Amino acid sequence: MLKLSNFRIQGQDTFGEYYEGKVCPVSDKFRAKHRCIRSIIENNAVDDLRRDLEENEEVYPTKAVSMLPPISPGSRIFCVGLNYPKKYMLNSSANEQGEMILFSKELDSFVGSDCPIIVPKGSAGKSLDYEGELGLIIGKAGKDIKPEEVQSHIFGFTIVNDGSIRDWQKHSIFAGKNFEYSSSCGPCILVNHEELQPETFLLTTKLNDNLVQKSKIENMIFKCEEIIAHISTILTLKPGDVVATGSPEGSGISQDPYRFLQEGDSLEIAISNIGVLRNNVVSFG
Numbered sequence: 001m002l003k004l005s006n007f008r009i010q011g012q013d014t015f016g017e018y019y020e021g022k023v024c025p026v027s028d029k030f031r032a033k034h035r036c037i038r039s040i041i042e043n044n045a046v047d048d049l050r051r052d053l054e055e056n057e058e059v060y061p062t063k064a065v066s067m068l069p070p071i072s073p074g075s076r077i078f079c080v081g082l083n084y085p086k087k088y089m090l091n092s093s094a095n096e097q098g099e100m101i102l103f104s105k106e107l108d109s110f111v112g113s114d115c116p117i118i119v120p121k122g123s124a125g126k127s128l129d130y131e132g133e134l135g136l137i138i139g140k141a142g143k144d145i146k147p148e149e150v151q152s153h154i155f156g157f158t159i160v161n162d163g164s165i166r167d168w169q170k171h172s173i174f175a176g177k178n179f180e181y182s183s184s185c186g187p188c189i190l191v192n193h194e195e196l197q198p199e200t201f202l203l204t205t206k207l208n209d210n211l212v213q214k215s216k217i218e219n220m221i222f223k224c225e226e227i228i229a230h231i232s233t234i235l236t237l238k239p240g241d242v243v244a245t246g247s248p249e250g251s252g253i254s255q256d257p258y259r260f261l262q263e264g265d266s267l268e269i270a271i272s273n274i275g276v277l278r279n280n281v282v283s284f285g
Contacts, residue, residue, distance in 0.1 A: 001273065002050070003188040004037055004156070006068035006112070009060060013068065017053050018188035020275060023065060027056050037189065038072035038240035041139050041155050046191065062187075067112035069185040070137075070158055075240035077105040078231055079133075079162060079177070083221050083246025087254060100222055100230050105244075109163065109178045113186035113277050117163060119263060120179045121284040127166040128182060128261045131247035132205040132213050132269035132277075134198065135160040136224060137189050138241040145232040147225040153237065154228070156189040157198060159269050159277040160244040166253055166260070184267075185242075190274045198224060205250060206268040207259070213250035217271075220246060 005018035009025060015037050016025035026034070030052040034040055040049055071077065081101035111117060119125040139155025163183035169176025177183075190196075198217055205213035222230070227245060231237060252259045261267070265281040 001193075002046070002191040003275070004040075004070065004191065005186065005188045006037065006070050006072075007062075008066040008068060009064075016056075018275075022059050022061050024053055024056060024059050026052050036072040037070065038075060041137075041239040062114065067114050067186055069107070069110040069112045070187075070189045071107055071110065071185060071242055072240045073107070075107070075242060076238070077107065077242045077244065079103050079105055079244040080222060080227055080246040081173075084215060084219055084248040085221070086249045100227070102231065103173045103177060105162070105183065106178050108180050109183045110185045111181050111183070111279065113184065113279065115184070115279065116181075116282040117161075117184055117261065117267070117279045118181040119261060119281060119283045120165065120182065124165045124168055124179060125284065126260065127168075127258075128179075129164045129166050129252040130205065130207070130261060130267055130269075131162040131164060131251050132203055133160040133162055133244045133247045134201065134203060134217050134271055135185065136228065136243040136245065138228075138237045138239055138243070139192070141236060141238050142232050143236040145229050145237070147229045150225040150228040151192070151194075154192050154224070155239070156191045157196075157201075157271070157274055158185060158189050158242070159187070159271050159274055160185050160242070161267065161269055161277060161279065162244055162247060164251075184277055184279045186277050187275050196273070200272075201274070202272045203248065204270050206270075208266055212255075213248050213269075215248035217245075219248065222246075
């Protein structure tokens with residue numbers, strides 16, 4: 001299974017193949033032609049990428065690089081809310097009527113795996129929540145995509161932590177979802193192939209080594225095919241776009257009492273076949 005990551009080596013941003021604990025960057029020659037993962041997607045250049053990686057013997061442990069979100073600059077990030085059965089509902093009216101809840105996130109709200117999530121300063125820092133999610137990476141542009149055609153439009157899968165400032169989210173979803181460095185994504189993109197069945201993937205989240213979320217992806221209310229088809233009725237999905245598919249029961253706001261992120265916490269979100277997204281939590285400044 002081919003996995004791709006973005007990372008920074010000695011101050012230079014690049015990308016390449018990801019293995020658990022190590023990365024193999026593409027060659028300078030290849031990167032001169034394809035500046036980011038989205039270029040690979042747009043130009044259907046996965047086979048060229050494989051050949052380049054086979055010829056490149058450079059390998060770095062992930063501890064020697066800075067992992068970056070596997071999201072290309074300019075890509076859009078769409079998210080689905082309330083997409084698993086839950087005991088609590090922040091705003092359940094739309095979901096109960098069978099309507100999909102959608103919002104967007106900015107790239108600057110994300111950090112990569114093994115990078116710190118930052119608790120905002122002031123009152124916003126009192127309600128930073130975690131939400132482990134499966135992320136879909138769009139491979140082929142499409143408008144009004146039929147559900148049965150969706151698989152051919154998915155380039156791959158990643159892990160998303162949809163960080164949420166709950167108190168701000170009450171009056172503005174955009175504000176509550178987009179504080180800088182409050183979310184994370186990674187460690188890689190698992191490139192899609194016909195044998196993968198994402199509905200069988202298992203998602204788990206651990207907070208300070210304590211299991212807080214556990215669910216099969218098949219438990220989603222709106223399945224991957226429905227999500228992509230629905231979003232594509234609104235706008236044309238483009239290569240490199242990211243779709244976060246929602247989070248199961250177990251986030252901080254579902255705990256009694258609430259358990260929001262605070263300095264010193266460690267968060268691990270795992271999805272079978274993809275890997276583990278790891279982040280420590282630090283305070284602003």
